[in-house]
Amino acid sequence: MQIFYDHNSLQSFIKSQRERNATIGFAPTMGALHDGHLSLYAKARxxxxxxxxxxxxNPTQFDNVKDLQKYPRNFDKDIQILENSSLVDAVYIPSDKDIYPEVMERKKYDFGGIEKEMEGEFREGHFDGVGTVVEKLFLQVQPNTAYFGEKDYQQLAIVEQLVEIRDLPVKIIGVPIFREKNGLAMSSRNVRLSETQRESAKIIYETLLMIEEWFRVITIPEIIERVSKIFEDEEGMVLEYFKIADEKTLKETDFFYKDKNYRAFIVVFVDDVRLIDNIHLS
Known part of the structure; x- marks a missing residue:
């Protein structure tokens, strides 16, 4: 596995692959790698x-400086994980200057309104920061196909929209959520949970599975009431939001229409650790 710490060295590698018509699969991360990330690379392989x-x-996607400071950093461990996986041919670890050579600022995008839903309500400017860094990375890595996990479903939708509005020659693939044995969605934030908290947090996925059954037989207001009650009774957990939304527009709905696809989205604080999850309602 080759490691590139600057854009210039990466460029030489990408050029050599392009000259031999090799297809390039790519998945950008912020490190703190786990098996969920490796599932993206397995699909790419x-x-x-x-x-x-x-x-x-990426600093420009953090609306809270404290969250940026607390984000786990262990590049040596991440490199070892990638090497041990044998799934990746090259890893690009750019400096801030490689991504933001002039000034560190996020571009403004019009994502058709999906950036204002759900996470957009709570994290101002977040998706402009995501769009900015993903566009820059796509231009530098020049992938044929890029892979994103469905755990961050709204981010996946944003990237799909980014490719469309910028007319970028990249195919976007969503990869199903990779879960721990108890069902908890794999996340870099899980390392901040104690063993007891990690076990208790399985209630998030268990609730989503119940919602998958409930939506066939009861109304959305009734589902919302049941979900609220579940987390009122869970010590050390606070439900930030729960929504059922159209998968395409991400707009919240209060009624199911047969010709549309829906997804349930949930965000829960376990003490100060913010966990997100979702499930397709089929």
Missing amino acids: QENDIVVASIFI
Whole structure:
């Protein structure tokens, strides 16, 4: 596995792959790697000649400086995880200057309104920061296909919209949520949970599975009431929001229409650790 710490060295590698018509699969990360990330690279390995990873903690997508400061950083461990996986041919670990050579600021995008829903209500400017860094990475890595996990479903939708509005020659693939044995969605934030908290947090996925059953037989207001009651009774947990939304527009709905697809989204604080999850309602 080759490691590139600057854009210039990466460029030479990408050029050599392009000259031999190799297809490039890519998944950008902010490090703190886990098996969920590796599931992206496993999918990329199946579908491409070359697989490229990136590790860059992007300042412009953090609306809270404390969250940026607390974000876990262990690049040596991340590199070892990638090497041991044998799934990745190259990893790009750029400096801030490689991504933001002139000034560190986020572009303004019009994502058609999906950026204002759910996470957009709570994290001002977040998706402009995501769009900014993903666009820059796509231009530098030049992938044929890029892979994003469905745990951050709204982010996946944002990237799909980014590719469309910027007319970028990249195919976007969503990869199903990778879960721990108890059902908890795999996340870099899980390392901040105690063993007891991690076990208790399985209630998040268990609730989503119940919602998948309930939505066939009861109304959305009734589902919302049941979900609220579940987390009122869970010590050390606070439900930040729960929504059922149209998968395409991400707009919240209060009624199910047969010709549309829906997804349930949930965000729960376990003490000060913010966990997100979702499930397709089929």
